[in-house]
Amino acid sequence: MFSWQLYQSHRDKPLMRVHKYENKPFKPPKRLNDSHATQNVIRSTSTKRQGVAESETTSVKKAKPMSSMSVHSSDPSDNKRYFTLMYRKPTQKKHKTWAGDGYATFREGGKLSFYDATGKSIGSAQYKNAPGDMLENLFKSSGLEIQLDYEVSDAKEYQEVKNVLLGNRQEKSSSSQHFDLGETSLTVESSSHNNDNQITPAPLFQNKRANKFKPLIKTCPARNSLISGRKSESESHTNPERKMSYQPVFDASKIDDPIIMNKHCSAEVDVIVDPFISKNLRSHQREGIKFMYDCVLGLSRPPKDLATNQEGFTSRSIILEQDSDIRGCLLADEMGLGKTLMTISLIWTLLKQTPIASTVSCSQSGVPLQGLISKVLIICPVTLIANWKKEFSKWLNLSRIGILTLSPQNTLERDKYEVRTFLRVQRTYQVMILGYEKLLSVSEELEKNKSVLDLLVCDEGHRLKNGSSKILNVLKSLDIQKKILLSGTPIQNDLNEFYNIIDFINPGILGSYQHFKKRFILPISKARDPSNRHNETAVQKGEELSQEMIEITQRFILRRTSSVIESYLPPRMDLILFCRPTETQVMAFKDILQNCGPDLLTTSSNSSLSVITLLKKVCNSPSLIESDAYFNTTLGDSRIFKKYTQALNSGKLKVLMTLLERIRNGTEGEKVVIVSNYTQTLDIIQNLMISADMRICRLDGSTPSKQRDGIVTSFNRDLSLFALLLSAKSGGVGLNLIGASRLILFDNDWNPSVDLQAMSRIHRDGQTKPCYIYRLVTTGCIDEKILQRQLMKQSLSQKFLSDCNNGKDSSNDDLFNKEDLKDLFSVILDTPSNTHDLICSCDGAGEEVNSESVASTMNNKGKRYSPDTWISALEAQKLLEDKEDQNLEEKASLMKRCLVGYKHIGSKHFCNLLDTVAMEAAQNAQSDVTFAFMKPS
Numbered sequence: 063m064f065s066w067q068l069y070q071s072h073r074d075k076p077l078m079r080v081h082k083y084e085n086k087p088f089k090p091p092k093r094l095n096d097s098h099a100t101q102n103v104i105r106s107t108s109t110k111r112q113g114v115a116e117s118e119t120t121s122v123k124k125a126k127p128m129s130s131m132s133v134h135s136s137d138p139s140d141n142k143r144y145f146t147l148m149y150r151k152p153t154q155k156k157h158k159t160w161a162g163d164g165y166a167t168f169r170e171g172g173k174l175s176f177y178d179a180t181g182k183s184i185g186s187a188q189y190k191n192a193p194g195d196m197l198e199n200l201f202k203s204s205g206l207e208i209q210l211d212y213e214v215s216d217a218k219e220y221q222e223v224k225n226v227l228l229g230n231r232q233e234k235s236s237s238s239q240h241f242d243l244g245e246t247s248l249t250v251e252s253s254s255h256n257n258d259n260q261i262t263p264a265p266l267f268q269n270k271r272a273n274k275f276k277p278l279i280k281t282c283p284a285r286n287s288l289i290s291g292r293k294s295e296s297e298s299h300t301n302p303e304r305k306m307s308y309q310p311v312f313d314a315s316k317i318d319d320p321i322i323m324n325k326h327c328s329a330e331v332d333v334i335v336d337p338f339i340s341k342n343l344r345s346h347q348r349e350g351i352k353f354m355y356d357c358v359l360g361l362s363r364p365p366k367d368l369a370t371n372q373e374g375f376t377s378r379s380i381i382l383e384q385d386s387d388i389r390g391c392l393l394a395d396e397m398g399l400g401k402t403l404m405t406i407s408l409i410w411t412l413l414k415q416t417p418i419a420s421t422v423s424c425s426q427s428g429v430p431l432q433g434l435i436s437k438v439l440i441i442c443p444v445t446l447i448a449n450w451k452k453e454f455s456k457w458l459n460l461s462r463i464g465i466l467t468l469s470p471q472n473t474l475e476r477d478k479y480e481v482r483t484f485l486r487v488q489r490t491y492q493v494m495i496l497g498y499e500k501l502l503s504v505s506e507e508l509e510k511n512k513s514v515l516d517l518l519v520c521d522e523g524h525r526l527k528n529g530s531s532k533i534l535n536v537l538k539s540l541d542i543q544k545k546i547l548l549s550g551t552p553i554q555n556d557l558n559e560f561y562n563i564i565d566f567i568n569p570g571i572l573g574s575y576q577h578f579k580k581r582f583i584l585p586i587s588k589a590r591d592p593s594n595r596h597n598e599t600a601v602q603k604g605e606e607l608s609q610e611m612i613e614i615t616q617r618f619i620l621r622r623t624s625s626v627i628e629s630y631l632p633p634r635m636d637l638i639l640f641c642r643p644t645e646t647q648v649m650a651f652k653d654i655l656q657n658c659g660p661d662l663l664t665t666s667s668n669s670s671l672s673v674i675t676l677l678k679k680v681c682n683s684p685s686l687i688e689s690d691a692y693f694n695t696t697l698g699d700s701r702i703f704k705k706y707t708q709a710l711n712s713g714k715l716k717v718l719m720t721l722l723e724r725i726r727n728g729t730e731g732e733k734v735v736i737v738s739n740y741t742q743t744l745d746i747i748q749n750l751m752i753s754a755d756m757r758i759c760r761l762d763g764s765t766p767s768k769q770r771d772g773i774v775t776s777f778n779r780d781l782s783l784f785a786l787l788l789s790a791k792s793g794g795v796g797l798n799l800i801g802a803s804r805l806i807l808f809d810n811d812w813n814p815s816v817d818l819q820a821m822s823r824i825h826r827d828g829q830t831k832p833c834y835i836y837r838l839v840t841t842g843c844i845d846e847k848i849l850q851r852q853l854m855k856q857s858l859s860q861k862f863l864s865d866c867n868n869g870k871d872s873s874n875d876d877l878f879n880k881e882d883l884k885d886l887f888s889v890i891l892d893t894p895s896n897t898h899d900l901i902c903s904c905d906g907a908g909e910e911v912n913s914e915s916v917a918s919t920m921n922n923k924g925k926r927y928s929p930d931t932w933i934s935a936l937e938a939q940k941l942l943e944d945k946e947d948q949n950l951e952e953k954a955s956l957m958k959r960c961l962v963g964y965k966h967i968g969s970k971h972f973c974n975l976l977d978t979v980a981m982e983a984a985q986n987a988q989s990d991v992t993f994a995f996m997k998p999s
């Protein structure tokens with residue numbers, strides 16, 4: 063167990079125990095009649111909330127007990143004392159949190175008046191006891207529970223409180239020029255730092271924050287920028303005389319394997335990740351947090367191998383240079399590596415700690431009581447909001463940190479009000495999680511008080527790739543200095559998109575767009591152009607520039623593959639099952655292809671894309687064409703489609719139902735997730751499963767966001783729920799479906815990352831059972847062609863983050879040449895697997911493709927690649943795009959590389975399938991499964 067540090071406050075003082083840093087909530091709720099227990103908390107927060115005052119003595123001043131304070135400590139001029147307060151509606155909840163902050167005034171005679179953070183009156187109370195006990199009481203007034211927090215004694219803060227209260231009065235009586243605070247004099251005394259007698263009502267916490275970051279000792283310029291460009295303060299407030307020895311919040315020597323952040327030479331204390339959270343972290347997560355921390359603090363990263371190869375690296379703090387170009391990072395780890403947890407750990411660390419202790423209030427022993435940041439905005443797809451909150455709760459507990467999410471039931475006005483409150487009220491919420499779309503509707507409110515936002519996190523950050531997107535522009539206008547983008551999907555195909563994302567994270571780092579275009583985009587595009595394939599100078603130049611770009615961007619982009627968590631996860635088996643098309647399907651293919659117009663093979667033709675969609679539907683179930691718009695308008699002929707409407711009319715559906723029966727009857731309560739790209743396909747599967755008495759739930763694009771979390775939770779927990787039907791694109795992202803240990807991918811997307819997203823829903827941290835992933839592919843049809851194309855893309859993208867070959871958003875984005883189209887529109891019936899035919903001539907007795915057996919691949923310059931050689935993205939791009947020149951052997955070789963590790967199992971050898979469910983299904987439905995690839999992890 064972690065034990066707390068005995069800090070040596072000053073060299074000549076004996077060791078003393080300072081108050082424990084207990085990860086308390088930012089505003090501890092107070093129970094009635096618990097005065098003694100709360101007293102310490104209040105006193106310690108009281109110290110914290112004094113803020114860093116103008117005079118050097120106040121910053122580390124111990125909070126005086128209330129009883130010893132002078133009645134005039136707040137304001138000698140108006141016989142009133144001013145307090146901050148917290149309020150909430152009465153609640154029976156175990157973990158109570160506060161709804162808002164505000165102020166109280168106490169007048170001699172015993173009247174307490176309560177105000178919210180905007181200065182609006184929220185009640186009053188008479189207090190007859192000794193004034194010193196006020197902090198120990200929970201007041202009830204106007205249906206609210208109110209607790210005083212601390213007495214305002216700092217001159218500047220006092221002035222701000224008065225301004226707020228005054229501002230409210232002023233608003234109320236806008237016709238009146240008479241400013242009045244009850245009996246308070248109109249003339250506001252000038253404080254030592256405010257010689258302006260004009261009263262300017264100002265947003266309270268904006269000013270408070272300014273106070274907070276005023277350094278008390280002389281800071282070097284680097285230190286100021288470390289704190290953040292926006293918050294650096296003028297040197298006029300520094301006090302070069304002041305000497306203070308600062309202490310980190312945690313004692314690293316008492317923590318097993320602490321994570322100590324790197325630092326700039328100007329750092330005064332170590333920042334150490336809270337052991338409460340760091341004890342749970344995997345080693346790649348420890349590295350990830352340090353990486354993100356360095357980036358958001360603008361510290362120049364150590365060389366990559368230093369970060370990854372050295373034992374105990376994360377337990378050491380390295381002095382780094384300031385890198386003024388960097389303020390953010392892209393964490394592009396593959397799915398399931400814990401990007402959310404890493405980000406939460408970083409947020410928690412930054413909220414609670416700072417390397418520059420002198421810029422915040424500290425305990426007597428010099429332990430910083432405030433962090434480097436205080437407000438965080440997280441933007442994510444609406445489907446992930448609940449998941450973020452859950453993860454905060456899982457790793458931190460929501461009683462420690464205030465998380466605001468906007469309820470879907472809110473009116474727009476309510477949303478705006480809550481956003482305003484989040485920005486204005488400092489201590490209730492530290493993190494707000496918004497959906498991308500919601501961001502637009504509350505952008506004005508954010509804009510108005512944007513200066514309080516310290517850190518922006520964009521989950522599924524590849525959504526910001528479009529430079530003209532409104533969302534991107536709103537986020538840019540918020541001008542939040544520190545940014546973290548998370549994306550498990552590699553940045554996609556386009557250097558323009560790449561520029562947009564990078565320029566958003568670290569503005570200016572790639573220069574202006576014009577410069578970037580001239581320097582990188584044009585020469586790299588030229589090198590990629592197949593017509594330049596013999597122009598060695600252009601190709602060489604393109605390669606060099608790609609390399610240069612990688613070098614610039616790897617300072618703030620981190621990507622690890624899922625192999626880093628394999629050892630923490632139960633084993634996983636991947637099975638690709640080839641399913642024989644039914645006669646109905648074969649008829650449908652023929653009918654469609656024969657009835658297509660002559661422009662089918664025109665690459666620009668819309669009809670070719672519509673036919674592709676139609677063929678994909680037939681692979682799932684021929685009855686789907688009944689509702690296909692293209693089929694009905696162009697090919698539609700009731701004569702044709704009537705014969706396709708029977709239910710179990712596709713090979714994949716037959717295999718699916720057999721697998722499901724086996725899972726239901728042959729395993730010990732295992733659950734299954736079934737994924738498709740088409741909701742209509744899910745409808746068909748749903749009907750079949752309901753007819754088979756299987757208990758299911760479903761999550762797709764039409765599921766209201768407020769229901770999603772409940773569906774996921776009950777699927778994971780409710781033992782009687784057997785299956786979840788999931789739509790790949792709208793439902794898959796970010797969900798944890800570890801209640802299931804089997805997943806059936808009913809159809810493939812062109813984009814491998816869509817499928818990977820879906821597959822990693824079950825095989826992720828928290829999973830305790832071995833996992834089985836089944837991909838169903840219709841033998842010899844478009845399904846197989848998609849699989850082949852996908853496998854190639856996936857393999858080639860593995861080592862290049864900004865991979866130019868990696869998946870695109872949808873089939874419509876994908877470009878096909880004539881050869882591709884011919885290939886897509888051909889149906890090969892006399893084979894158990896066209897993919898196997900392409901890569902191998904074995905008899906399917908379980909032979910495994912290993913790297914030695916993969917023939918070397920030849921590029922168009924005649925250069926040969928051994929199987930272990932990394933093919934750069936550029937080379938891969940050429941290999942793929944230039945398929946007209948590619949002979950079959952090369953294509954086969956490429957694909958073989960993608961299937962390294964898979965065993966080839968023909969129908970005679972299905973008994974070799976290591977999964978009994980697949981084995982029994984394949985043997986029993988021998989006529990439906992034609993071939994299998996199997997890859998045990």
Ligand SMILES: Nc1ncnc2c1ncn2[C@@H]1O[C@H](COP(=O)(O)OP(=O)(O)OP(=O)(O)O)[C@@H](O)[C@H]1O
Pocket residue numbers: 342343344347395396397398399400401402403404453456549550795796797798822826827828
């Ligand atoms: N160190 C850990 N120990 C136990 N569980 C963990 C750990 N790290 C992450 N997890 C769990 O693993 C699951 C996946 O993590 P998370 O959602 O953060 O991954 P991700 O990288 O964001 O994936 P995706 O891109 O799919 O959203 C979560 O349930 C999370 O709580």
